[in-house]
Amino acid sequence: MTAPTPTTDAESALKESGHGDGPRPQSTGEKILRRTGRAIIVAFWVMVVAFMLIRLSPGDPVTAALGGDAAPETVEALRKTLGLDVDPLTQFWQYFTGLFQGDLGASLISGIPVTEMLRTNLPVTLWLILTTVVMTLVISIPLAMFIALARIPGLPYVFRTLTAIGLALPSFLVALILLYQFGLVWGIAPIFGYDPTFPANMQYLWLPALVNCVVLVPVLSRVLYSSILDTLDEEFVETGVIRGVRSFRFFWFYVLRPSLAPTVVLLSYMMGVMVGSTVILEIIFALPGIGRELVTAVTMRDYPVVQGIILVFGILVVFLSLLGDIVASILDPRVKLT
Amino acid sequence: MSANPVPGVSPDSLVEIRDLVIGIQRTRKDRLIIVDSANFDIRRAETLGLVGESGSGKTMVCRSLIGTLKRRSASIFAGSIIFDGLDLANLDERQWRPVRGNRIGYVPQSALTGPNPVMTVGKQLGEAVRRNRKRKDKDVRKRGMELLDLVHIRRPEVVYDQYPFQLSGGMRQRVMIAAAIAQDPDIVVADEPTTGLDVTVQAEIMKLLQEIRSEFNMSVVLVSHDLALIDEVCDRLVVMHAGTCVEVGTVPDVASTPLHPYTIALNRSRIDIATPGAPLVTIKGNPPAVGEWPPGCRFAERCDLVQEDCAVGRNPALVEVRPAHWSACLHTELLGGSHG
Ligand SMILES: Nc1ncnc2c1ncn2[C@@H]1O[C@H](COP(=O)(O)OP(=O)(O)OP(=O)(O)O)[C@@H](O)[C@H]1O
Ligand SMILES: [Mg+2]
Numbered sequence: 001m002t003a004p005t006p007t008t009d010a011e012s013a014l015k016e017s018g019h020g021d022g023p024r025p026q027s028t029g030e031k032i033l034r035r036t037g038r039a040i041i042v043a044f045w046v047m048v049v050a051f052m053l054i055r056l057s058p059g060d061p062v063t064a065a066l067g068g069d070a071a072p073e074t075v076e077a078l079r080k081t082l083g084l085d086v087d088p089l090t091q092f093w094q095y096f097t098g099l100f101q102g103d104l105g106a107s108l109i110s111g112i113p114v115t116e117m118l119r120t121n122l123p124v125t126l127w128l129i130l131t132t133v134v135m136t137l138v139i140s141i142p143l144a145m146f147i148a149l150a151r152i153p154g155l156p157y158v159f160r161t162l163t164a165i166g167l168a169l170p171s172f173l174v175a176l177i178l179l180y181q182f183g184l185v186w187g188i189a190p191i192f193g194y195d196p197t198f199p200a201n202m203q204y205l206w207l208p209a210l211v212n213c214v215v216l217v218p219v220l221s222r223v224l225y226s227s228i229l230d231t232l233d234e235e236f237v238e239t240g241v242i243r244g245v246r247s248f249r250f251f252w253f254y255v256l257r258p259s260l261a262p263t264v265v266l267l268s269y270m271m272g273v274m275v276g277s278t279v280i281l282e283i284i285f286a287l288p289g290i291g292r293e294l295v296t297a298v299t300m301r302d303y304p305v306v307q308g309i310i311l312v313f314g315i316l317v318v319f320l321s322l323l324g325d326i327v328a329s330i331l332d333p334r335v336k337l338t
Numbered sequence: 339m340s341a342n343p344v345p346g347v348s349p350d351s352l353v354e355i356r357d358l359v360i361g362i363q364r365t366r367k368d369r370l371i372i373v374d375s376a377n378f379d380i381r382r383a384e385t386l387g388l389v390g391e392s393g394s395g396k397t398m399v400c401r402s403l404i405g406t407l408k409r410r411s412a413s414i415f416a417g418s419i420i421f422d423g424l425d426l427a428n429l430d431e432r433q434w435r436p437v438r439g440n441r442i443g444y445v446p447q448s449a450l451t452g453p454n455p456v457m458t459v460g461k462q463l464g465e466a467v468r469r470n471r472k473r474k475d476k477d478v479r480k481r482g483m484e485l486l487d488l489v490h491i492r493r494p495e496v497v498y499d500q501y502p503f504q505l506s507g508g509m510r511q512r513v514m515i516a517a518a519i520a521q522d523p524d525i526v527v528a529d530e531p532t533t534g535l536d537v538t539v540q541a542e543i544m545k546l547l548q549e550i551r552s553e554f555n556m557s558v559v560l561v562s563h564d565l566a567l568i569d570e571v572c573d574r575l576v577v578m579h580a581g582t583c584v585e586v587g588t589v590p591d592v593a594s595t596p597l598h599p600y601t602i603a604l605n606r607s608r609i610d611i612a613t614p615g616a617p618l619v620t621i622k623g624n625p626p627a628v629g630e631w632p633p634g635c636r637f638a639e640r641c642d643l644v645q646e647d648c649a650v651g652r653n654p655a656l657v658e659v660r661p662a663h664w665s666a667c668l669h670t671e672l673l674g675g676s677h678g
Binding site: 151232234235236237238239240241242243244245246253254257258331332333334 | 404406409411435438439440443444446447448451452453454455456457462465466469470501503514517
C-alpha cells in the first residue's frame with residue numbers, strides 16, 4: 001500500500017471511545033453464577049409449593065396409616081412421633097433447616113430416610129432422562145439434516161405429516177403399544193425389572209426412552225429442520241462454500257451448529273416437562289425411579305417423601321433449562337445468557 | 339450497426355459473458371427464466387459496476403460467477419462465461435473448486451450475516467488461507483494477521499480471536515474482504531457489499547475495495563443501487579433491467595451520453611443530484627415481474643419515447659452504438675437531446 005494510513009470505521013471508533021455501548025458486558029462465568037442463583041431461588045419456591053400442596057390436599061398420613069377407625073389416642077400418639085402435632089409453620093421451619101444439614105426427613109410409612117430413597121431411586125430417573133436426551137438427539141439431528149439437505153421433492157411434506165401424527169399420540173398409549181410389541185410379541189425388551197449398573201441398565205431403559213422419543217423427536221426435528229432451512233438461506237453458508245469448506249467441517253460449522261441453539265433450548269425445556277411424564281413411564285415399565293416412588297408416597301400422604309421428590313424434580317427442571325441455555329450459548333455465541 | 343452484437347471483445351477481457359440465461363427449473367417442463375441474455379465482459383484490473391432496480395437479476399449474475407446458483411436451486415440454461423479458457427457455465431462441482439474462492443473471490447452483501455456467527459474471525463480466515471490444504475497453524479495465523487492488516491484492521495491480534503458479533507458492521511465487512519482476497523484472486527465479486535452500513539462506513543469500505551483492487555491488480559465486480567457510487571468508483575458499468583443488460587459502457591461515456599432510456603430514467607431518479615425542494619423523480623411504473631416479461635423491449639411500457647416497434651418481437655440485443663458503448667435500445671436516435 002502506498003499510503004498505509006490506518007483507516008478506522010466510524011462505528012468502531014464510536015465503540016472504542018465508549019459511546020453507543022451498553023453497560024459493561026458480563027463474563028460467561030458471572031452469568032452462569034447469576035443463573036445458578038436464580039435457579040436456587042426457584043427451587044426454594046418449588047419446595048414451598050410442594051410443602052403446601054401436600055398439606056392442603058385432603059387426607060393425612062396418620063389416617064392413611066391407621067385407617068379411619070383408629071382410637072383418637074393412637075392417632076394422637078402417631079402424630080407426635082411423626083412431628084405433625086406442631087403447626088405447619090413450625091413444621092416448615094424444621095424441614096427447611098433440616099435441608100441445610102442434608103436431612104430431608106424420613107418416610108412416615110417405612111421410616112427410611114428420604115435421602116436414602118433418593119440415592120437408590122434417583123439414578124434410575126436420571127439415567128432415563130439421559131438416555132432420552134441422547135436418543136432424541138441421535139434420531140432428530142440426522143433426520144432433520146437429511147430432510148433439509150436431501151432436497152427430495154415431497155419428502156418435507158411426508159415429514160411434516162408423520163411428525164404431526166407422532167405429536168398427536170398420547171405417550172402412555174405409545175408406551176403400552178411399544179411395550180406390547182417389543183416386550184411381548186417380539187420379546188426383545190424386558191417388560192419389567194432394572195439393573196443399576198451402566199451398560200446393563202440400557203437393556204431396560206431403551207424402550208421407555210424410545211417412548212419419550214415418539215413425543216420429543218417430532219417436535220425437535222421439526223424445529224431443527226426449520227432452523228437448518230433458515231441457516232442454509234444465510235449468506236455465511238455461501239461464503240463458506242466459496243472458501244472451499246466441505247464435508248464434516250461444513251455440515252458442523254456451517255449447517256448444524258448455527259442451527260442448534262433453538263433445538264437445544266427447547267429440548268432442555270421439554271425434558272423439564274418430561275420429568276412429569278417419567279412418572280407414568282416408570283409405572284408402566286416398572287422402573288424403580290423416583291417417579292414411581294412419588295405416586296406411592298402421594299397415595300400414602302407420605303409428606304417428607306413427596307416433598308423430597310418434588311424438590312428434586314423442581315431442581316431437575318431448573319437445572320435442565322439452565323444447562324440447555326448454557327449449551328446453546330456455547331454452541332452459538334449469538335445466543336446471550338441472560 | 340448490428341455487425342458486432344457482442345460487447346467488449348478486447349484483449350484485456352478477463353471474463354466474457356455471452357447470452358447467459360439463468361433460471362429455475364421448477365418442474366420437469368416449467369422453467370422460470372430470471373436472467374436472459376446477460377452480455378458483458380469483465381476486464382483486467384477494472385472496477386465494473388452492475389446497476390439496476392431490485393429484481394433485475396444482478397445477484398443471479400454474481401452467483402453465476404462464483405458457482406453458487408445451484409444452492410439456490412437456480413441454474414444456467416444457456417450461454418457461456420469464458421474465464422481464462424474455462425467455461426464457468428459448464429463446470430461441475432469438482433471443477434469449480436480451484437476457481438471459486440481461489441481465482442474469483444466474493445464479498446457478501448450483508449455484514450450482518452456474511453461472517454459465520456459461530457466461528458472466530460481467525461478460524462474463518464484460516465479456511466480461506468488453507469483451502470483444505472495442510473498448513474502449519476503458525477503460518478496460517480501469520481497470513482491471517484497479514485490479511486487483517488491489509489484491510490486496515492487495528493489490533494489484528496485481538497480481532498483474530500473474536501467472534502463476528504463482537505465486531506462492528508464495518509469491521510466484519512473488512513474481515514470478509516480479507517477472506518475474499520486470501521488467495522490473491524483475479525476477480526472479486528461484491529454484491530452490494532455495503533448494505534446496512536452507515537454512510538461513512540460505506541465510503542470507507544468502498545475506498546478499501548478500490549485500494550485493494552489497485553494494489554493487487556484485481557478486477558472488481560461491484561453491484562449497487564447507488565449510481566452516484568458507481569460513477570465515483572467504477573471504470574465501466576452494466577445497466578440491467580428485467581433480466582437483461584440494456585446498456586454497457588465506460589462510466590464517462592454512459593454519464594455523458596446515456597444510450598438507453600432506462601439509464602436516463604435511473605439517472606434522473608438519483609437523489610444526490612436532485613434539486614433540493616423539488617419532488618424526487620421516480621421511474622414510471624414497475625419493472626415487469628420475472629415470468630411476466632412482455633414481448634419486445636421490457637422497458638417499453640415505462641418508456642417516454644416508446645415507438646410502435648418497441649413492444650413486439652424479441653427482447654432487443656445489445657448493439658455497439660458508439661465505440662465500446664453498447665445499448666439495447668432500438669431507437670437510440672431519439673435520445674439525442676434527452677441526456678444529462
Ligand atoms: N428461488 C427463486 N424462486 C423464484 N424467483 C426467484 C428465486 N430467486 C430469485 N428469484 C427472482 O429473481 C429475480 C432476480 O433476483 P436477483 O436477486 O438476482 O435480483 P437483484 O437484481 O439482485 O435484486 P436486488 O437489487 O434486490 O438484490 C427477482 O425478481 C427474484 O424474485
Ligand atoms: Mg441482489
